[in-house]
Amino acid sequence: MGKKLTFLDLFAGAGGLSEGFIKAGFEPVAHVESDTAACYTLRTRMSYHWLASCGKPEFYVKYLKGDLSRTDFYAEVSEKVLGSVINEEIGTATLPKIFHLIDELLDGRQLDLIIGGPPCQAYSLVGRSRDKNKMIGDKRNYLYVYYAEFLKRYRPKYFVFENVMGLLSAKDKDGNPYLAAMIDLFRKNGYETEYEILSSEEYGVLQSRKRVIIVGKRGKDTGFYPVPDKWNPEVNVQEIFCDLPALKAGEGVSGPVQVNPYNGKWQVTADIRNENIPVTLHQARPNNEQDLEIYRIAVELWNSKKARLNYNALPSRLKTHKNRESFKDRFKVVASDLAYSHTVVAHIAKDGHYYIHPDINQNRSITPREAARLQTFPDDYYFESISGVPARTYAFRQIGNAVPVLLARKIADKMKEVW
Template structure:
């Protein structure tokens, strides 16, 4: 069984896929404290399943026990494998020391993860007055390389946005080219592919760069990841979830409806019929937003057209920007084979992710967004305080790698290991 380190781990979407494929995590390193709690809770759940104590997890989700009480039932080494650190020059020594203690003389076979993508993303560059040039996050790959130098894994998997290919530094040089050159200096052959989640069984249009490095001098080693012919529609994500309106739903366990489909089982989102879910809780919306949502959904249902912001009645327009981001109100159409890309901005508002059912008239819940990212329904997204937070959940989910895509990358890598 190959072991791995997960750098910039987030809420664990990439890691979940590798665990499913049979890899064993040594440590997850993540700076966001809430995401670290999510990782701890997920690892705790997996340990409980391995030891036939799933009922403890249900007690926790039902709030019969607190998070502290829940964690007390889990071996310390499981929880302590999640390292809440910012990956920086100042922290590298402490991080390496903690990892070395966990390794206890063993080698690292694999490193996975990708630095925060805001500095490379096309949207981030469009919104920043300096186009993200000089942003320190542009150079986190240099710290990633420090892990490669120290642990010399046989492979690494580096995930990031497509905008990485065109991002340039203050001297006009390509970040991607400099990154690949650095990885080669560390002793790795480097190859990459542009992978779109919609081609691999995920009902979402999400294109990402997946770089794979192999220790030594190699060519044409990138594993073949079979494309999946999709016969499903986005409706599969919504059809068994309880009907709720704006402001409704529950943070805690909520029973689902009968599901006669196949997709949710094939994507490993759902384990059994009527399986309850958490975080199926909708935002409240202003009367103005609700009116706009109805217009957006009606336009799609009646004409299969997307709304441009300039087409709204003037009384419903509150934004001055009339030249860009005109699709800021958008329905997640249930009759298409994939949705728009899930992004972390959903933590600020849900206008770009309007539910297709006009009678529910709301934006998507965290659970619905998590399903678009193929997180299993038993995956719980934590906050810092331990009290459920819809905003925190949205942010973690929007920044994640789709679990099913991660699993397919992991399986393909095993086949050429």
């Protein structure tokens, strides 16, 4: 294969899906995302890739060390690279502007692939359980209609559309399944679609996370689904954290930290490590006495029975969350002896997982860097805030919402094989 295959990422988030395709050798033309903090993360990531390709990664290192402001760092980067991240909400009013910007970035080239999935809240089972209207009428239910507009305009050979398991059962106010409507609309625009449920722990990711991955192909072919190759690395959670400095609640820094020597294989095979770029965002949030008491209960339950804590089983004085029907396991154990953890979710910023270290009993929330490793983001990936001041909440939200990078890479590798 000669030229790199080009792709457009819609509803890009912090770029987990995109990063997997970049690692597989695809070339991003543009990312479209409405969240401003995530767009800064994408700009910083695209800047890193561009600087690395130009042999100038030292500017990225200076930025992570705090020797350059974000403005000064971006000044070292091509304006086209920075402009390839389009901070817009996709809708009728914004489509002409977004199309114009993408057309300029393509500059006459063919777009080979579109990837991305609309925000999952409208389809998720949890989202429906929390919303009094069961998400019926929520505009996010219909964002796939705009996705089809991009297919109509750019006519890529393939597209990859990812979403949560709830998509399989979500229906509109008349009881019609959204998935069937999507498939019908994509077919009307010239694409056959096939889908599979992929569970991330089957592809080397050390957490349990199921996603519906729809692949569309232009034309009328069927039987084209690029089923990724499975990988069971046979490592536990401790191995992916073992080189990070031990912390207690409230300890750590957002800037570079010195990691310990690593003699394992998973971090290398999963392409997590980069010995030339500092590791950042290893900072645990402080915990109040109530959290610490809940952590102690949960850890004792895990150590004695290998059982998860049900939030509703806590003493009444410790149950302060109003919503007790969904997220009953809001305090999740990330234990060192687990083959994989529970899903790392966006609400970790508020609800918190906690980590059991084999040598010191770390009853604390996990750090953004630990969450990023569970999502298989490489250590050189930096998560931005709006202001440029590092913030755990922004980082956790972006990490939690992302597609695990390694899962995306497995999908991308297989797509290149069938191209």
